[in-house]
Amino acid sequence: MNAHFDLKGKVALVTGGGQNTGLGIGRILAEYGATVVVNDVVPDRAEAGAADLRDAGGSALAVPFDITDYDQVTASVQAAEKEVGPVDILVNNAGLPIGGQMLPFLDSNPDTWRPYIDINIFGSLNMMHAVLPGMVERGWGRVVQISSGSGSVPSRGLGGSMYGAGKAGIEGAVRHIAMEVGPHGVTVNTLALGLMEKLRETIESGSSPVIDAIWDGNIMQHLGTGEDVGTACLWLCSPAGDFVTGQTVHLNGGSYFGR
Template sequence: MNVLDMTGRTVLVTGAGQGVGRQVALHCAAHGAAVAVNDFHADRAEAVAAELAEAGAKAVGLPGDVTDLDGVTAMVAEAGRALGPVDVLVNNAGNAGPAEDPLSHTPPFWETGPEDWQPWIATNFYGVLNASRAVLPGMVERGYGRIVTVISDAGRTGEANLAVYGGAKAGAAGFCRGLAKAVGRHGITVNCVALSTIETPTIAPAIADPEVAKKMLRGYVVRRFGQPSDAANAVLFLASDAASWVTGQTYPVNGGYAITP
């Protein structure tokens, strides 16, 4: 028996136009799921959906902004019409939303204000609330669901230059723990995957300098940066019935960057 088989399931992955989200979509489709590909950028969402369809999977591209609850609710309804009710939500959209290079300038917290904090909090915290709120009524009614939220080790251990981002990610993890206790009796599990540095288009500028990359890697027990597939492997497990008795947990996928309880 393939415990990772997701045949008959519909998966919605937010922020799936590139990087980790794209790989999660590919992983789920390869294990039989129909996949709704969300991204803020319509061209990216459509490109990944087309890639999945070419490989033989059922897929649809759904552009949209996870910080807009009405928009997310409409997106979930559209996924249901195209592929069937959403069984699995992967909250992957993150960073500062659609900003291309949010890490290029990170001034000290005391030099920032609410206008700087809002994109981080809106995407990484409210985006998780919005998408979860949109899928849960259907999951509760059907008595089945999986919610997997991608957070960051910045939310577990803290990062000096990413305090607001880390706070938003920690908030998302706390929300998921509470939600897990609320919905477990309805056959719904809620978990998080905490990532450290993954080689994606977003992080590429930060590690382009070999000397900078070498210095960063000193903090990793496994001396390499993560790949999108490393993250997707963990998400797939938590999204599948292999993890049916796992809920309210945060799984670090970080190459040993932070080894904490």
């Protein structure tokens, strides 16, 4: 294994890690030697995700909890660290609230705004607040925030104002937090994603003109996979990523997101 990408001995916590992109991230980090703590708000998904990683030969622990509940976060992180050791790598992947509605702003109300702000901003901040002190104390750590192109560029007709607001807000926080912890050997970066594999059925059915328009702008004509994102996380979380911090890297197949 190339030493630049070796994660042996590291513990990586992936939120929303039981399915889709989060599971793909966990697979790559486990493949390169990390023990992966698989978080999901749904216990069965967390358990299934951890089992998937173990079946592939990796080391994984399921720790279900709600990232928007600060007390749950701190207690669960402490419990996981007692079992597998301190968290060296945090990937904040959870970002879509259960039951959240993507509505045009004028059709929305505070009750529909709150889930996107809670999970994308407060949830991610809760996680960073729980693990960063230990990283700073040990003099090494990696945080990767999973975001979206909607944090930079709006999409007409998608109804994603609050989703975009949550993503843009946490990207701003990441840049400031990176400044604080960088002198202590900790990097904090964002990956802003374009269209992912889970949208294939929507694209093939032609049921969303907005998604179709974004797809038409995808230079590679290739939907992103969890493993694509995991490989980018591997770069940022391994020794190869030592010189990268406070950045938002757009991972989108060359679509108009991020221009």
